[in-house]
Amino acid sequence: xxxxxxxxxxxxxxxxxxxxxxxxxxxxxxxxxxxxxxxxxxxxxxxxxxxxxxxxxxxxxxxxxxxxxxxxxxxxxxxxxxxxxxxxxxxxxxxxxxxxxxxxxxxxxxxxxxxxxxxxxxxxxxxxxxxxxxxxxxxxxxxxxxxxxxxxxxxxxxxxxxxxxxxxxxxxxxxxxxxxxxxxxxxxxxxxxxxxxxxxxxxxxxxxxxxxxxxxxxxxxxxxxxxxxxxxxxxxxxxxxxxxxxxxxxxxxxxxxxxxxxxxxxxxxxxxxxxxx
Amino acid sequence: xxxxxxxxxxxxxxxxxxxxxxxxxxxxxxxxxxxxxxxxxxxxxxxxxxxxxxxxxxxxxxxxxxxxxxxxxxxxxxxxxxxxxxxxxxxxxxxxxxxxxxxxxxxxxxxxxxxxxxxxxxxxxxxxxxxxxxxxxxxxxxxxxxxxxxxxxxxxxxxxxxxxxxxxxxxxxxxxxxxxxxxxxxxxxxxxxxxxxxxxxxxxxxxxxxxxxxxxxxxxxxxxxxxxxxxxxxxxxxxxxxxxxxxxxxxxxxxxxxxxxxxxxxxxxxxxxxxxxxxxxxxxxxxxxxxxx
Amino acid sequence: xxxxxxxxxxxxxxxxxxxxxxxxxxxxxxxxxxxxxxxxxxxxxxxxxxxxxxxxxxxxxxxxxxxxxxxxxxxxxxxxxxxxxxxxxxxxxxxxxxxxxxxxxxxxxxxxxxxxxxxxxxxxxxxxxxxxxxxxxxxxxxxxxxxxxxxxxxxxxxxxxxxxxxxxxxxxxxxxxxxxxxxxxxxxxxxxxxxxxxxxxxxxxxxxxxxxxxxxxxxxxxxxxxxxxxxxxxxxxxxxxxxxxxxxxxxxxxxxxxxxxxxxxxxxxxxxxxxxxxxxxxxxxxxxxxxxxxxxxxxxxxxxxxxxxxxxxxxxxxxxxxxxxxxxxx
Numbered sequence: 074x075x076x077x078x079x080x081x082x083x084x085x086x087x088x089x090x091x092x093x094x095x096x097x098x099x100x101x102x103x104x105x106x107x108x109x110x111x112x113x114x115x116x117x118x119x120x121x122x123x124x125x126x127x128x129x130x131x132x133x134x135x136x137x138x139x140x141x142x143x144x145x146x147x148x149x150x151x152x153x154x155x156x157x158x159x160x161x162x163x164x165x166x167x168x169x170x171x172x173x174x175x176x177x178x179x180x181x182x183x184x185x186x187x188x189x190x191x192x193x194x195x196x197x198x199x200x201x202x203x204x205x206x207x208x209x210x211x212x213x214x215x216x217x218x219x220x221x222x223x224x225x226x227x228x229x230x231x232x233x234x235x236x237x238x239x240x241x242x243x244x245x246x247x248x249x250x251x252x253x254x255x256x257x258x259x260x261x262x263x264x265x266x267x268x269x270x271x272x273x274x275x276x277x278x279x280x281x282x283x284x285x286x287x288x289x290x291x292x293x294x295x296x297x298x299x300x301x302x303x304x305x306x307x308x309x310x311x312x313x314x315x316x317x318x319x320x321x322x323x324x325x326x327x328x329x330x331x332x333x334x335x336x337x338x339x340x341x342x343x344x345x346x347x348x349x350x
Numbered sequence: 351x352x353x354x355x356x357x358x359x360x361x362x363x364x365x366x367x368x369x370x371x372x373x374x375x376x377x378x379x380x381x382x383x384x385x386x387x388x389x390x391x392x393x394x395x396x397x398x399x400x401x402x403x404x405x406x407x408x409x410x411x412x413x414x415x416x417x418x419x420x421x422x423x424x425x426x427x428x429x430x431x432x433x434x435x436x437x438x439x440x441x442x443x444x445x446x447x448x449x450x451x452x453x454x455x456x457x458x459x460x461x462x463x464x465x466x467x468x469x470x471x472x473x474x475x476x477x478x479x480x481x482x483x484x485x486x487x488x489x490x491x492x493x494x495x496x497x498x499x500x501x502x503x504x505x506x507x508x509x510x511x512x513x514x515x516x517x518x519x520x521x522x523x524x525x526x527x528x529x530x531x532x533x534x535x536x537x538x539x540x541x542x543x544x545x546x547x548x549x550x551x552x553x554x555x556x557x558x559x560x561x562x563x564x565x566x567x568x569x570x571x572x573x574x575x576x577x578x579x580x581x582x583x584x585x586x587x588x589x590x591x592x593x594x595x596x597x598x599x600x601x602x603x604x605x606x607x608x609x610x611x612x613x614x615x616x617x618x619x620x621x622x623x624x625x626x627x628x629x630x631x632x633x634x635x636x637x638x639x640x641x642x643x
Numbered sequence: 644x645x646x647x648x649x650x651x652x653x654x655x656x657x658x659x660x661x662x663x664x665x666x667x668x669x670x671x672x673x674x675x676x677x678x679x680x681x682x683x684x685x686x687x688x689x690x691x692x693x694x695x696x697x698x699x700x701x702x703x704x705x706x707x708x709x710x711x712x713x714x715x716x717x718x719x720x721x722x723x724x725x726x727x728x729x730x731x732x733x734x735x736x737x738x739x740x741x742x743x744x745x746x747x748x749x750x751x752x753x754x755x756x757x758x759x760x761x762x763x764x765x766x767x768x769x770x771x772x773x774x775x776x777x778x779x780x781x782x783x784x785x786x787x788x789x790x791x792x793x794x795x796x797x798x799x800x801x802x803x804x805x806x807x808x809x810x811x812x813x814x815x816x817x818x819x820x821x822x823x824x825x826x827x828x829x830x831x832x833x834x835x836x837x838x839x840x841x842x843x844x845x846x847x848x849x850x851x852x853x854x855x856x857x858x859x860x861x862x863x864x865x866x867x868x869x870x871x872x873x874x875x876x877x878x879x880x881x882x883x884x885x886x887x888x889x890x891x892x893x894x895x896x897x898x899x900x901x902x903x904x905x906x907x908x909x910x911x912x913x914x915x916x917x918x919x920x921x922x923x924x925x926x927x928x929x930x931x932x933x934x935x936x937x938x939x940x941x942x943x944x945x946x947x948x949x950x951x952x953x954x955x956x957x958x959x960x961x962x963x964x965x966x967x968x969x970x971x972x973x
Contacts, residue, residue: 148857159855379768443767444950
């Protein structure tokens, strides 16, 4: 076990009679982009929630580097360097974009209530320093235009970006993206691919994403894990996974027309490999 | 033993009033997620209407009660349609505060119309006459009326919600308003109806409270707080819980007063609120509310 | 657009006042109020001014909790009571006023913290009932604990003095209250624009996301309750000197409701709103003194109307007017 940033071992959780996760294990090496795919209800978001402390797995362990995450509160886990986005955008609607992203810097600031109330030189200095960092993130994601707008008034695609900006502002070691391309058009998806790559390459952030767009998944991932009915049925490089008959049956059904779609996805992989240096 | 039974009966009687009020609170909460702080004021206003019909207009008692209950139904239904359906868009604080606003307006209004002094409103025949039950336990006419009315209402409601379409619609609405709407339930109409029914239950509680406490604008305020405690105890989203919570609270109050310290009788309800909400916020029979990420 | 509205440095976003105009206006108001209270106002007017100033403090405290953190409280009169009782009990024993007033606020803060703990698990309506329970429970404890609180009769309040300097004269006492009020206003405003204030608003808008971004709900919710109770308790301690006696019924549920009305009518999550709301409600009450039924009808109607038609309160109106005049004459 070398340089695994995140290792999930035999995580299980059930809701009522539904076994949402059944002994799922997943290792994510530092610096990788790993995708988790699977049909609706396969347990992908539940897996994220178990990692980020929203749910507590009934069995198994989740380790981030040296730290066991199971049993910790979400804000502790965030402090260990883990940030996420949500499937149904979870932003602070009545805060400006700037404040939303500034909140992502919360853990990098130290001022307590008493000093905040006095708002002395140190507080101003801290605010200015963090503001700089936030502007960098806004620059990176082309969000300058929306800086002072209220989040609730922004269109869907922009809100998704703001959520990503907020997560990046936390300067995480590990970033969890829950369906980052949902609701985006082809052009925006293409942008997203570059953004995700840049986050990994330039910022050194390890990324796990849950995603339904096969083209995107196959084009960007180092590894792909496939969940079905709460169980991990396959794990490997994109080309391994697309060739896995188990995956084809579970994920895409046995219908031959659907398998054509899978073939297209496999072609994307090849193209992506050609583009990559 | 006799004393024990006597206390039990007294508690049961007091609890019946709490239960009647608490059921109204829970029905409203289940149908529209509004915690109605004005529930007691609605009841008080309706009781004043009965008083006005009987004393000022000179109607017979039964006719006066009928007028008051009809008034209560319309009041509840209209208030929901006109104010609260709209207030819900402003979030849960807005809803709570609108019902508090109604409480202020109604208490002020009845004070302005009928004055703030306490009026006697004795409408039950010989309410202080005492019935002796087997086992040496005594029951006043008034308490007998309260218990009988509460039991009748409980059974009627149970039958109504189990066997009518409104009952099924209520269950649907309380689980998922949008889905209920899409399935053809006229949500706003069901909710107005429930508000009407709940206010009628409150009015009955008010009319039953008046002979003992006297009639004044703040008369239902303390009973309402007790009813909240009862609802919390049973579970704010469970009708059966509200009934059981009401009776339980009544009995606990009387027993605390009799066996621990009379001073406790008034405070125990708030102790229960704090305790239940700390330990088991969903109450005895309620279901916890969970947010999905 | 005016040229001077262009900002060149991040720290320009962090000044207390936007530009010289609003700073001048604020200074003018402060000086005018002091001059008016010292040289022109009669005792009754000064008394009303003190009430307004103290309820501005209390409303700001409540707004930190309700408006910024999104937690409702029907128990803030109880925090006022705790501030007042703690102050009066200690002050009667001879402790100096400049110690006992903060002590009252601190005691309220401790209880605020305690109330905040069960509040962690309670949402909206449940929290309303829980704080209501706290309100009534405080009332009954204060009414029963005869040896400490004097029961229903309450406690006599000695005249306010700092050292040997008497503040019994209303216009002198106003200066103390006004100074405290200004400190609270600046402090609360600073708090809301800091990291702490952002965490509060984040919790209000989205608890799940706030937690995922590293805002500990336990820490910040209890902190919001404690700070809010501290500020309101401070108002309570100073409020004690407005009459000769304090008793539990002064700080009843209706006072809690009145404070909520101030916050809502003024505008949620706005310090200026709380100033406007408290001023408005106290003036209204003075206008209807002696006809409390009509006062309730009007307050209730205004409350409902604001919630339905102007959820941002008086501050919302103010902002709209400001934008209108900024664009004027276009």
